[in-house]
Amino acid sequence: xVVVGGGFGGLQAVLKLRRAxxxxxxxxxxxxxxxxPLTYQxxxxxxxxxxIAYPLRAIFKRNRNVRVLMAExxxxxxxxxxxxxxxxAGVPAPATIPYDTLIVAGGSRxxxxxxxxxxxxxxxxxxxxxxxxxxxxxxxxxxxxxxxPDPQRREARLTxxxxxxxxxxxxxxxxxxxxxxxxxxxxxxxxDPRTARILLVEAADRVLTxxxxxxxxxxxxxxxxxGVTVLLxxxxxxxxxxxxxxxxxxxxxxxxxxxTIVWAAGVTASGxxxxxxxxxxxxxxxxxxxxxxxDLTLPAHPEVFALxxxxxxxxxxxxxxVLPGVAPVAMQQGRYAAKVVRARLRSRPASPxxxxxxxxxxxxxxxxxxxxxxGVKLSGLIAWMTWLLVHLWYLIGFQNRLLVLIRWTVSFAxxxxxxxxxxxxxxxxx
Numbered sequence: 001x002v003v004v005g006g007g008f009g010g011l012q013a014v015l016k017l018r019r020a021x022x023x024x025x026x027x028x029x030x031x032x033x034x035x036x037p038l039t040y041q042x043x044x045x046x047x048x049x050x051x052i053a054y055p056l057r058a059i060f061k062r063n064r065n066v067r068v069l070m071a072e073x074x075x076x077x078x079x080x081x082x083x084x085x086x087x088x089a090g091v092p093a094p095a096t097i098p099y100d101t102l103i104v105a106g107g108s109r110x111x112x113x114x115x116x117x118x119x120x121x122x123x124x125x126x127x128x129x130x131x132x133x134x135x136x137x138x139x140x141x142x143x144x145x146x147x148x149p150d151p152q153r154r155e156a157r158l159t160x161x162x163x164x165x166x167x168x169x170x171x172x173x174x175x176x177x178x179x180x181x182x183x184x185x186x187x188x189x190x191x192d193p194r195t196a197r198i199l200l201v202e203a204a205d206r207v208l209t210x211x212x213x214x215x216x217x218x219x220x221x222x223x224x225x226x227g228v229t230v231l232l233x234x235x236x237x238x239x240x241x242x243x244x245x246x247x248x249x250x251x252x253x254x255x256x257x258x259x260t261i262v263w264a265a266g267v268t269a270s271g272x273x274x275x276x277x278x279x280x281x282x283x284x285x286x287x288x289x290x291x292x293x294x295d296l297t298l299p300a301h302p303e304v305f306a307l308x309x310x311x312x313x314x315x316x317x318x319x320x321x322v323l324p325g326v327a328p329v330a331m332q333q334g335r336y337a338a339k340v341v342r343a344r345l346r347s348r349p350a351s352p353x354x355x356x357x358x359x360x361x362x363x364x365x366x367x368x369x370x371x372x373x374x375g376v377k378l379s380g381l382i383a384w385m386t387w388l389l390v391h392l393w394y395l396i397g398f399q400n401r402l403l404v405l406i407r408w409t410v411s412f413a414x415x416x417x418x419x420x421x422x423x424x425x426x427x428x429x430x
Contacts (some may be wrong), residue, residue: 001018001022001023001024001099001100001101001102001103001341002010002024002025002026002027002083002097002101002102003024003025003026003097003102003103003105003106004027004073004102004105004106004272005028005104005105005106005110005158005308006026006030006032006033006056006101006293007033007034007036007105007107008025008036008050008105008123008308008327008330008331008334008421009103009105009107009307009308009331009334010028010103010105010308010334011033011056011274011334011396012103012330012331012332012334012335013050013065013103013307013335013337013338014026014060014105014336015059015337015338016335016339016342017066017338017341017342018060018063018065018066019063020047020091020195020295020338020341020345020400021345022065022341022345023065023067024065024066024067025066025067025068025069025097025099025399026056026060026066026067026068026098027069027071027073027083027085028056028068028069028070028071029070029071029072029088030056030070031053031055031056031057031070031376032054032056032098033053033054033055033056033059033396034052034053034127034128034328035052035053035054035328035391035394035395035396035400037072037129037394038052038391038395039052039125039126039127040168040171040172040175040270041175042125042128042132042135042136042419043125043131043132043133043134043135043175043262044138044172044175044178044179044182045135045138045179045417045419045420045421046175046182046407046408046411046417046419047404047407047417047419048419049111049128049131049132049357051403051404051407052128052395052404052408053128054396054397055096056068058397059259059397060065060159061398065157066137068351069085069093069094069097069314070088070091070093070282071085071086071088071091071094072085072086072088072092072093072135073085073106073272074086074278076102076169076275076279077096078279078280078301080098080302081095081098081099081100081102082097082099083096083097083098083099084096084098084143085097090429091325092112092142100297100303100345101182101303101304101305101341102303102304102305102338103305103307103334104272104276104304104305104307104310105305105306105307105308105333105334106270106271106272106273106306106310106312106328107308107309107327107330108267108269108270108287108309108310108381109126109267109268109270109271110124110248110263110264110267110268111265111266111267111268111287112263112267112316113266114209115239115293118236118239119129119263120241121239121240121241121261121264122163122239122244122261122263123137123169123261123262123263124262124263124264125168125172125262125264125378126270129263132406132423132424133261134243134363135260135416135419135421135422136253136370136422136423136424137177137259137260138260138420139420139422139424141158141197141260142157142158142161142180142184142188142191142193142366143157143241144157144259145157145190146188146189146190146191146192149335150286152204152257154191154241155197155257156242156258156259156304157198157259157260158191158195158196158197158222159195159196159197159198159256159257159258159259159260159268160176160180160194160196160198160258160260160262161199161244161256161260161261161262161266162176162198162200162201162261162262163236163244163259163261163262163263163264163265164201164202164205164263164264164265164266165200165201165202165206165207165208165209165220165230165232166208166209166210166264166265167208167210167362168220168264168266169200169202169207169210169262169264169361169365170200170207170219170223170364171362172221172262172264172363173200173223173226173228173363173365174222174226174228174363174365174368175197175365175367176196176198176230177198177211177223177226177227177228178226178365178366178418179193179228179425180193180194180196180227180312181193181194181226182366182415183416183417183420194202194227194389195370196227196231198226199225199228199229199256199258200223200228200230200231201231201234201236201244201246201265202230202231202233202234203234203235203265203378204232204233205233206217206220206232206233207220207223207232208362208370208426209232209361210324210360211362211372212377212406214377215368215370215371215372215379218370218379219362219364220371222343222364222365222368223262223364223370224233225355225365225368226365227293230261231246231362233248233249234246234247234248234386235247235248236265237253237375238255241259242255242257242258243255243258243377244256244258244261244355254272266287267325268287268288268289268407269284269287269288269289269290269309269310269311270288270309270310270343271288272310273288273289273310273311274288274290274305274307276290277290280298280299280300280301281299282299283320285312285322287320288310289310289311289312290306290310290311290312290314291311291312291320292305292307292311292312292313292314293313293314294313294315294316294352294353295340295350295352295353296311296313296336296337296340298388300305303339305337306334306394307323307333307334307336307341308329308330308334309329309330309336313353314399316352318345321402323355324360326359326360327359327394328357330357331394332353333353334406335353336353347409357374358373358374359371359373359374359376360372360373361373361386361390361400362387363383363384363385365385366384366412367380367389368382368384369383369384369386370381370383371386371387373386375384388408392404393422400423
């Protein structure tokens with residue numbers, strides 16, 4: 001069998017099948033598993049890339065039935081049951097590989113709502129590469145402001161805009177606030193980093209809309225304490241290299257001068273979902289999510305599973321449900337798909353997939369977080385400690401867990417960030 005994608009869903013599927021009597025090939029365009037919930041900490045210098053990524057081959061080095069293949073999916077031949085591949089990073093790859101069972105966990109990417117030209121100026125933090133780009137831009141902005149004689153241009157360089165107030169946007173804005181008002185406050189001589197203007201833009205009427213309103217309000221207050229200005233009911237209508245344009249509910253436009261914009265608003269499914277929909281005639285929604293059967297298989301193709309952010313699940317009553325785009329959903333679906341495969345090997349039936357919601361967590365800053373765990377609402381230090389423990393638990397690799405724990409402990413004690421590096425030689429002060 002073949003598993004596409006080494007993210008949370010694909011990884012869990014292979015982990016559950018590594019001791020099954022089946023040969024598994026894991027195909028991914030990267031040679032590592034990335035712990036996406038912490039990429040924003042790489043973007044703000046709190047963690048280094050190697051602390052949230054783990055080599056796929058190292059995970060399965062003791063499992064002789066698991067093969068890892070670094071390649072990118074070019075197309076599917078569902079009738080021939082073949083996966084068509086293309087090489088990445090100059091690494092040769094076979095043109096095709098056969099499968100008897102296929103699990104596709106292609107994930108998603110941020111949507112710029114039809115304005116892909118904004119991507120150049122408003123980077124996101126969903127991948128390791130983009131997180132490093134954001135880190136370079138953030139740190140370069142302070143460096144450029146230090147030597148900028150013009151007050152207006154200096155203010156523009158010290159204005160940071162985060163678009164989208166979901167968990168990633170809130171966490172990103174809070175980390176920039178801590179970076180400016182805590183970590184960097186004594187590092188410069190001409191500027192005071194604490195004067196940086198941090199704007200969190202959200203089209204809805206509150207931050208963290210998937211959380212209860214009371215926790216959203218607490219998160220907003222925590223952001224304000226970090227110097228973050230929350231702009232609600234604002235829609236982005238323009239992004240260029242020097243500014244972002246916002247419209248409010250009345251249609252009034254405001255142009256904000258900023259050289260550093262971080263995008264955390266809206267997602268669209270992987271292009272693999274679109275291709276599978278074309279090949280099978282399956283329905284898809286506006287975000288490109290493919291509609292799969294209750295057992296996560298494709299219509300008329302029970303040998304093909306699709307899961308994670310790229311799908312919505314058909315219910316037994318004929319409707320479909322879009323599950324939250326969070327790691328626990330993909331992980332549960334990956335484990336479920338593996339369970340179905342094992343059941344088929346024993347000629348046993350499997351019940352439809354059922355998501356078990358374990359709650360929501362979001363951190364705002366130092367000892368500040370919110371948590372909604374099965375109706376229990378937590379905030380402050382206890383929510384922050386819960387957030388730390390959950391993320392350490394799900395992080396892959398004992399070494400990474402230990403390093404991240406040490407890094408967080410030192411940062412908490414010293415208010416420092418050890419990965420404040422501008423690494424790209426081509427980085428320009430924007």
